[in-house]
């Protein structure tokens with residue numbers, strides 16, 4: 356019916372893929388997924404508890420695999436000892452798919468001079484790590500990790516999230532957010548999805564189990580974000596036994612497709628190979644307990660179909676961050692809106 360001039364072929368839309376450290380895979384190949392965990396982690400906040408031993412990481416992956424695990428998303432961002440160079444070998448040897456992260460954590464996790472050095476070029480750094488590789492020769496990151504604060508967002512959080520939003524727009528990658536003690540979910544959504552116009556389904560809110568506020572959970576799910584319930588609690592044990600009820604409430608409200616589960620092993624002592632719960636806990640006691648409360652089908656959806664959808668991206672060719680193209684409007688007072696330096 357159309358008689359006008361042809362507009363030319365539409366630009367090809369890339370098929371969604373999960374970007375693992377061994378390359379892009381179809382989402383359906385991800386398998387049973389620990390949607391938030393760490394094989395390597397280093398922070399001045401956790402002195403003496405560093406995850407920095409490749410042998411221990413390999414042993415933990417073997418234990419996870421033996422418990423039925425197929426994929427681990429490592430939320431360790433820039434400058435926290437991600438072990439990027441080790442990840443491809445660990446994935447090959449264990450048979451567990453691994454997704455690495457770019458991004459930046461709270462300021463408290465870095466020496467001030469590191470923040471000073473990287474803060475003006477964050478969006479460009481994130482894009483480079485997502486599209487070219489970590490540190491020049493490392494694997495590509497498959498997600499962007501950022502962090503909020505306790506019931507609020509400081510200037511560092513806002514700056515980092517503005518950079519993450521730019522990198523998200525340039526690549527399609529999903530943004531995973533550490534919520535401090537599970538708080539601030541709606542502040543984060545206001546910033547990322549309101550001011551910065553990130554599509555809600557490109558946001559994963561982490562640690563919501565630590566603040567079992569069912570009203571907030573439901574509001575975040577209704578907004579379209581993914582909700583990660585990640586990690587057995589240590590200091591806040593009381594939140595653990597509320598988890599089945601929290602997930603049941605979300606599922607009953609029709610948000611079963613928003614839920615992700617993770618282990619979030621952050622210290623050497625928490626590893627299963629050191630006597631802690633570690634990654635296998637998610638698929639042993641945790642899964643069993645949730646299946647008793649919610650049924651196996653729903654829990655399988657949390658562990659497979661949901662992470663496959665959440666971490667898949669229609670990876671676009673990188674555009675230069677900072678151009679301000681697209682219908683996104685102003686990026687707020689703290690956004691790095693100028694052209695960013697390369698990483």
Ligand SMILES: [Zn+2]
Nearest residue numbers: 391392430619
């Ligand atoms: Zn974590």
